[in-house]
Amino acid sequence: xTTEVPLQIIDLQDDGFHPxxxxxxxxxxxxxxxxxxxxxxxxxxxxxKNANNHAVxxxxxxxxxxxxxxxxxxxxxxxxxxxxxxxHIPEFEVAVLDLSTINHAYSKLNKPTVxxxxxxxxxxxxxxxxxxxxxxxxxxK
Numbered sequence: 001x002t003t004e005v006p007l008q009i010i011d012l013q014d015d016g017f018h019p020x021x022x023x024x025x026x027x028x029x030x031x032x033x034x035x036x037x038x039x040x041x042x043x044x045x046x047x048x049k050n051a052n053n054h055a056v057x058x059x060x061x062x063x064x065x066x067x068x069x070x071x072x073x074x075x076x077x078x079x080x081x082x083x084x085x086x087x088h089i090p091e092f093e094v095a096v097l098d099l100s101t102i103n104h105a106y107s108k109l110n111k112p113t114v115x116x117x118x119x120x121x122x123x124x125x126x127x128x129x130x131x132x133x134x135x136x137x138x139x140x141k
């Protein structure tokens with residue numbers, strides 16, 4: 001099965017472009033930045049907590065680098081039933097971080113809030129094809 005979903009290509013005012021994809025978790029739509037440089041999908045802790053107040057965060061001993069900081073404490077959470085287009089991912093683990101600096105930067109550019117980043121773990125598992133020209137993300141199950 002192949003799923004093709006639209007990408008929103010966001011112009012960062014002469015500082016490049018970010019592709020965004022819509023996902024559904026806990027019955028609500030959110031935006032994720034498609035990030036081929038991120039090894040793992042990561043969600044913002046506060047937004048995830050607001051999406052599901054029963055979410056369980058497990059602290060890890062790993063420190064995350066990048067995302068505008070040198071290091072930050074990280075957690076993990078198990079997400080049940082994320083949907084990307086017609087693709088249902090029944091269960092997977094995400095990194096949970098404080099991504100408020102990213103959303104603050106987007107806010108200054110009058111862009112909407114994002115839940116986090118869709119990383120290499122999902123992109124690799126579902127053989128992602130990113131087409132900037134057609135503005136689509138194709139995933140294969």
